[in-house]
Amino acid sequence: MFHPSHFAAVVLFALFASVVFGITQRDTPRRMTRYGIYCFVLFVGAAIVLSWLMFLIAR
Amino acid sequence: MANPQDKKNAAQGGFIYLPLIAGWLVPGAGHFLLRKWGRGALLSVSILAMFSIGIAMQGKLYAGAHDILDMLGLAGDLGNGLLYVVSRAAGWGADQITVTNGDYGTRFIVVAGLLNVIAAVDAHNLRTGRKS
Numbered sequence: 001m002f003h004p005s006h007f008a009a010v011v012l013f014a015l016f017a018s019v020v021f022g023i024t025q026r027d028t029p030r031r032m033t034r035y036g037i038y039c040f041v042l043f044v045g046a047a048i049v050l051s052w053l054m055f056l057i058a059r
Numbered sequence: 060m061a062n063p064q065d066k067k068n069a070a071q072g073g074f075i076y077l078p079l080i081a082g083w084l085v086p087g088a089g090h091f092l093l094r095k096w097g098r099g100a101l102l103s104v105s106i107l108a109m110f111s112i113g114i115a116m117q118g119k120l121y122a123g124a125h126d127i128l129d130m131l132g133l134a135g136d137l138g139n140g141l142l143y144v145v146s147r148a149a150g151w152g153a154d155q156i157t158v159t160n161g162d163y164g165t166r167f168i169v170v171a172g173l174l175n176v177i178a179a180v181d182a183h184n185l186r187t188g189r190k191s
Contacts, residue, residue, distance in 0.1 A: 002115035002160075009163045012112060013170070016105040020174040023098050024181040027191050 007047075014043030078186045082179030084140040089182025102178045109171035110142050113152075118164025120152035132165070138172025 004012065022036025082089025087103025090096075120143070124130035136143050146152055156162050184190040 001117060002112060003158075004116070004160070006163075009116075009160075009167075013109075013167065016109040017170065017174060019101055019105040020178060023102060024177050 010047045011044060014040050014047075018043065075186060076183065079179050079183035082182040083138070083175065086140070086142070086175050086178065089179050090185070093182060093185050095182075095185065106139075106171050106175050106178065107142075109167050109174065110139055110146075113164040113167030113171060114146065116164030116167065117153045117156075117158060117161040118166075118168045119154065119156055119161065120146055120168065122147070122154075132169055135169030135172045138174075138176040139168070140175065143172070 018036045018040035021039045022032040022034075026032045026035045078089035078092050081092055085103075086106035087099040087101075090099030090102060119132075121129055121133040121136045124133050139146075152168070153161055153164075156165065181190065
């Protein structure tokens with residue numbers, strides 16, 4: 001069985017979803033790559049920001 | 060701007076929904092049919108990995124629709140096509156969520172199905188010439 005940490009699960013989720021979003025939502029390889037990276041950063045960045053917000057609210 | 064290969068795809072005869080159906084049944088197959096090898100391989104690896112990780116994390120495979128959330132989960136799972144059928148037949152996945160990771164795994168499986176539907180629709184758009 002596979003038991004990743006919460007953050008590792010977020011990174012894996014973001015990686016695979018970003019690859020699919022990049023390929024399906026843009027036309028050229030260059031734009032696909034840029035959009036994929038953009039989605040990945042947004043996924044992971046949003047998770048980190050929201051995690052800190054929840055941590056601060058819970059204190 | 061569509062390139063000659065895409066115009067050829069759009070102009071060729073045959074069943075126009077074949078890439079859509081093939082892409083739904085087997086992740087990436089729609090793109091392979093259209094000779095988009097690189098895109099198909101990346102889509103296939105991403106969706107298969109996401110589904111496999113979900114199963115490995117003891118995620119739940121929805122078997123029936125008892126309430127609205129189950130119905131939505133089942134719809135997402137069915138997006139995996141043959142992966143869902145094979146996994147159900149083999150008895151993979153958990154019936155009940157018993158560990159925290161299992162909840163994450165369930166989401167991985169559902170999202171893999173939804174991403175597979177997006178990929179299949181993309182293959183259909185390539186086939187019709189709507190996308191290059």
